[in-house]
Amino acid sequence: MHTKQFLSPADVARELDISTSTVLRLIHSGDLPAIAVSARIYRIPTASFEMYKAGTLTRPTTAPLGGSKARPEIGRGERLPAAAHRPLARAR
Amino acid sequence: MATIGELRQHLGTLSSILWNYGGTFAVPTLDRYDQGDIGFSFAAELPGGSEPKPPLIELTEVWTPERRGRFRLVEYAYEFVDYPLARRQAFHRHDPERFSREFGVVVHEHCEEILGQPACDHYYGLPMDAYEAIERFLSSWGQPTPLGCAGLRCMGEAA
Numbered sequence: 272m273h274t275k276q277f278l279s280p281a282d283v284a285r286e287l288d289i290s291t292s293t294v295l296r297l298i299h300s301g302d303l304p305a306i307a308v309s310a311r312i313y314r315i316p317t318a319s320f321e322m323y324k325a326g327t328l329t330r331p332t333t334a335p336l337g338g339s340k341a342r343p344e345i346g347r348g349e350r351l352p353a354a355a356h357r358p359l360a361r362a363r
Numbered sequence: 364m365a366t367i368g369e370l371r372q373h374l375g376t377l378s379s380i381l382w383n384y385g386g387t388f389a390v391p392t393l394d395r396y397d398q399g400d401i402g403f404s405f406a407a408e409l410p411g412g413s414e415p416k417p418p419l420i421e422l423t424e425v426w427t428p429e430r431r432g433r434f435r436l437v438e439y440a441y442e443f444v445d446y447p448l449a450r451r452q453a454f455h456r457h458d459p460e461r462f463s464r465e466f467g468v469v470v471h472e473h474c475e476e477i478l479g480q481p482a483c484d485h486y487y488g489l490p491m492d493a494y495e496a497i498e499r500f501l502s503s504w505g506q507p508t509p510l511g512c513a514g515l516r517c518m519g520e521a522a
Contacts, residue, residue: 276411276505304383306501308508318385318410328383334374334403336367337392343404343423345440346457352465352485352519 277306277314286320304328364433367393367401370426374403377422377493381407384501386420399428400437411505412447419444420500422493441496444478445504451475452500452510454491466518474512483517 275282280294283303287294295313297303304319322328365373371393378391386407395401404423411418421442426434442453453473463469472488475481491499503510 304380306384306504307498308502308506316384316410319383322383322385329379331372331376331379333368333371334378335390335392336371337394337403340394340396342396342400342425343402343440345423345425345438346455350484351458351461 275317277316278320280305280313280315283315283320364429364435365426366432367434370401370434373493377497378405380494380497381409381420385410396425401426401428401434402438409504411445414447416446418446418448418504420497422496424493439491439493441491441493441500443496443500443504446478448505448507449478450510451478452503454488454496454499456490471518472515474510474515476510476512482512483515483520485518486512486515487518488515 280291280298284291284294294303294315298305298313298315303315303323305313305315308314319328374391374393378388381388386409388405388407391403391405393401393403402423402425404421406419406421408417408419419442421440421444423438423440423442424436425438427437429435436456437459438457440453440455440457442451444451451473452475454470455473456470459469462471466487468487470488470490472486473481473484474486
């Protein structure tokens with residue numbers, strides 16, 4: 272069991288006894304979930320790695336239909352910004 | 364534009380992505396709202412500490428009916444609050460007429476390097492889909508580097 276939140280590709284390679292480039296291939300193919308913290312640096316969430324090892328990563332399924340609900344109030348409580356300038360419609 | 368079947372697949376894909384990153388959540392459903400609109404709203408807790416709460420991603424979309432059984436995305440809110448790091452990112456589309464009239468754009472962002480202490484209430488942003496939003500959120504999840512709010516342009520400021 273890992274205590275770190277994220278693992279490096281090298282950590283995963285060591286544990287699976289494969290090369291780092293193979294780990295990167297797994298990441299690029301989408302078989303191993305990872306986050307790109309920069310253009311070239313990846314981190315594998317420990318939870319994702321545990322699921323990968325256990326074979327419990329899921330493939331997309333079709334979401335069920337729900338019932339009638341109240342429409343979400345998106346932006347509720349936000350103070351909308353005041354315009355910095357008005358459109359030119361009133362310009363003479 | 365999407366059919367109900369495509370939207371169910373879309374929501375199922377979003378669920379599987381968050382599940383595979385260790386997210387915990389109740390299975391989301393595609394729901395019906397008034398005036399024929401449909402959509403979903405659900406929140407997933409991510410691993411990474413529980414003080415004061417686990418990191419939270421919340422995805423909300425509202426789709427309105429168009430022709431031939433297809434729906435168009437009219438509002439969304441993609442939210443990520445990394446509670447252990449006390450910061451927030453969000454991508455919103457709501458009140459489109461108001462934002463379009465006042466600022467010439469229909470979307471905006473929220474960005475808080477310190478949760479609850481935004482340097483600006485709304486930032487200009489680009490239209491985003493849920494997959495891009497999740498990718499952006501995950502790239503900052505648990506990382507010590509700043510979100511980069513200072514590089515965004517504040518709405519309501521003189522140019």
